[in-house]
Amino acid sequence: MSGIYIHIPFCKQRCNYCDFYKTTDISKKNIFITTVIKELQQQKLYLNNSVVNTIYFGGGTPSVLTFDEINNIIDAVYSCFTIDENPEITLEANPDDLTTDYLNNLRKTKVNRLSIGIQSFQDNLLKLMNRRHNSQQAKQCVKDAQNAGFENISTDLIYGLPELTNKIWEDDLTTMFSLNIKHLSAYHITYEQGTKFYDFVKTKKITPADETTGLEQFKILTAVAENNGFEHYEISNFAKKDFYSKHNSSYWMQKPYLGVGPSAHSYNLMSRKWNISNIDKYIYGVNNNGEYSETEQLTEIDKYNEYLMTRLRTMWGINLKDIETSFGEERLKKLQKQLQKLKDSGIVSQNKDIVKLTPKGIFISDLILSDLIIVD
Secondary structure (H helix, E strand, O other): OEEEEEEEOEOOOOOOOOOOOOEOOHHHHHHHHHHHHHHHHHOOOOOOOOOEEEEEEEEOOHHHOOHHHHHHHHHHHHHHOOEEEEEEEEEEEOHHHOOHHHHHHHOOOOOOEEEEEEEOOOHHHHHHOOOOOOHHHHHHHHHHHHHOOOOEEEEEEEEOOOOOOHHHHHHHHHHHHHOOOOEEEEEEOOOOOOOHHHHHHHOOOOOOOOHHHHHHHHHHHHHHHHHOOOEEEEOOEEEOOOOOOHHHHHHHOOOOEEEEOOOOEEEOOOEEEEEOOOHHHHHHHHHOOOOOEEEEEOOHHHHHHHHHHHHOOEOOOEEHHHHHHHHOHHHHHHHHHHHHHHHHOOOEEEEOOEEEEOHHHHOOHHHHHHHHOOOO
């Protein structure tokens, strides 16, 4: 099984926290769509005839596409690849795009999963983030999507924001789960260079929450999610049983995937490929047989690090038998020595051959992984 990711870089306005590749010049949308379709045709052998069971429209803001444009891209995927009988097809969307007319038309496409970027139910925080919607639209769009027939709905929230108290965060989570969603992705805010938020911090326009507050809000998140019957299956992701994101899970389980569009990444088990983060150069390259991507062949060390970094993020953890089979007994012994220190500190646990992060370890996962991976 494999997946296809389609990066739609267009946004009507830039969110102050976002560092993904995007452009507000929507005038290029038509040529971009024909270019994506051409790239799909050029890359139809990349997945080695593997059956595609997930298609994911990410961005940017994919909900700027009309349902005809979405259909055209999906038709191209079906014409170039072997598609599973019942694939998961996800569209990321902004709440203000999800009008009843848009949702009813979207139901006529093969899209069967929505990922809605709500981020907050607090109007002051939405304004601070430069989001286009308000709290009422956030709540209403989920209800409208359900009324249109979408059952598999994921939503995004951000915590650790300036002015976000623990009480407000708990209220936001209560509101979210009351909407009967099936999946939640919740991320701690980061201040990446090149974003407005980064500039706001540098100029002291905003003051980041301290680490203690972030940890408290993470604990609130996990507790409220558990109380609502959600499984914490990846560091930032929670779902009702059988509603895990199949597409994102394929990343964490080292399944091959093809990414098309500017800045999109691809992985075929042996190498990684990434497209240029420039829409003009991307369009020119695809349409003129030019270079628009770079490729890196993966070494055994790369594959080992990749396995640890992806699997340890999930509730499935790392399997020590997989380590021995794929990387050898000597590598396994070295890892076991490293893990013993972590187990003694209570930040990982082991049950037979499966090693997982404990609740104590999840919040400091980046530090744990930096200790475990091999640096050339």
